[in-house]
Every structure is written in structure tokens, then in C-alpha cells.
């Protein structure tokens with residue numbers, strides 16, 4: 001972890017919890033757990049619980065020591081006839097962050113590289129922090145295509161951003177085979193991907209690239225997080241399963257703070 005970049009640890013709650021009251025309870029426990037820890041901690045509940053969660057934690061914040069609130073996706077368009085969708089304006093009323101291009105949305109909702117590009121640019125234009133996800137499938141990894149997939153997805157994701165510096169962009173490297181499998185990547189492999197990501201960002205903006213937090217995601221837990229945070233280009237984590245327990249999530253934030261030095 002680089003001491004110039006503040007750690008970012010985001011919890012992707014996916015389609016959990018089932019009840020609003022549980023979501024609010026978890027949010028409050030996480031907020032209390034991470035209070036004062038010098039990191040940007042973020043919780044990303046299901047869209048339908050965003051407003052309740054946001055209200056319960058005082059609106060959310062991007063400041064270190066506070067708790068940020070994020071959506072798990074959004075529509076790129078500001079308004080229009082898009083049944084079932086949520087606009088960036090709506091997200092921005094309750095949240096500061098938005099996860100974009102998660103592999104589950106690419107897989108189950110036909111999210112494309114071009115669609116992710118439009119959403120990343122729209123999120124940034126609406127003052128949201130885009131957490132753009134990239135990562136290879138198991139078969140792509142076996143075929144030796146990891147670097148090629150990361151490059152294609154990343155170049156697309158940033159293609160419509162006017163600049164990197166000052167955009168508050170976050171990139172999450174999530175190898176798809178590591179998500180929800182208890183089979184996390186090694187620190188070394190995650191660092192190789194993160195270094196590649198930073199090099200590609202630096203091509204378009206050498207100074208801006210140093211500002212961008214790069215997160216590791218995929219079966220990240222309190223037991224393995226320190227291995228990732230020890231790497232120079234990894235600035236935090238995007239946590240799925242382990243973010244549904246306030247204690248585990250807080251522990252991961254604490255490990256990020258410890259590694260930040």
C-alpha cells in the first residue's frame with residue numbers, strides 16, 4: 001500500500017440482507033466499527049435500501065473515518081423511460097459511490113464494456129465516485145488472457161472520462177474465478193494486475209494515475225487481506241461475503257489502516 005493514497009475498503013452487499021431493518025442494523029454496526037479509522041470505508045447495499053441506509057448513517061461521507069454509501073449499479077442516463085432503473089441523480093441523493101461493471105452484472109445483465117464506459121463517465125459527471133470493476137474469467141486465465149482482458153476492460157471503462165486526475169475514480173481488480181469461491185488470488189498475482197492497471201492509467205494521465213485507489217476483490221477476508229494490502233499498488237479491497245458481518249468488515253478496514261503505516 002502506498003502511503004500517499006488513503007485506503008478504500010468497500011463492502012458489496014449484493015442482494016443482501018433481505019429486510020430493510022437488517023440492512024439498517026448492519027449499516028449502523030459498520031459505521032460504529034470503522035468510526036475514526038483513517039480509511040475510506042464504504043457500504044453498498046441493494047438499491048432499494050439505499051435511502052434507509054443512508055439516513056441511518058447520517059447521509060454518508062467520503063471523508064476518512066466516516067462511512068460512505070454506494071450503489072451497486074445505476075443507469076448512465078440522467079432521465080428517461082427505463083423501467084426498473086435508477087439514474088445517477090437518484091443515486092447521488094443517497095450515495096457518494098457506485099460500483100460499476102461488476103462481473104455479476106456483466107454475466108447476468110449483459111453489461112458491456114461500452115455500457116460500463118458510459119456509466120463511469122456519467123457517475124463522475126454527477127459527482128459520484130465510480131468503483132469500476134475489471135477481471136478475467138477462469139477460462140480466460142487458463143488461456144493466458146488475464147492481462148489482455150484487464151487491458152480491454154480498463155481502457156473501455158476510462159474511455160469516456162475527460163481526465164483521470166480529480167475524477168476520484170476507483171478501480172477494483174476482481175478475478176471472476178475468485179469471487180465467492182474462497183479461492184482468492186495470491187498477493188503477487190493481484191499486485192501484477194494492479195501494477196498493469198496503474199501503468200495503463202498513467203499512459204493517459206501520469207499524475208492522475210497515482211491518485212487512483214486500486215482495490216483487490218474476490219474472497220477477501222480478515223485472514224487474507226493483509227497479504228493484498230502489503231502490495232505497493234493495492235490500496236484496499238472490494239469485499240463481498242465478508243462485508244455482511246460488521247466485525248469482519250471492520251477487521252479488514254483495520255488491516256488496511258495498519259498496512260498504510
Ligand code: PGA
Nearest residue numbers: 179180218219239240241
Ligand atoms: P466475495 O465477493 O468477497 O464474496 O468473493 C466480492 C465481490 O463480488 O465484489
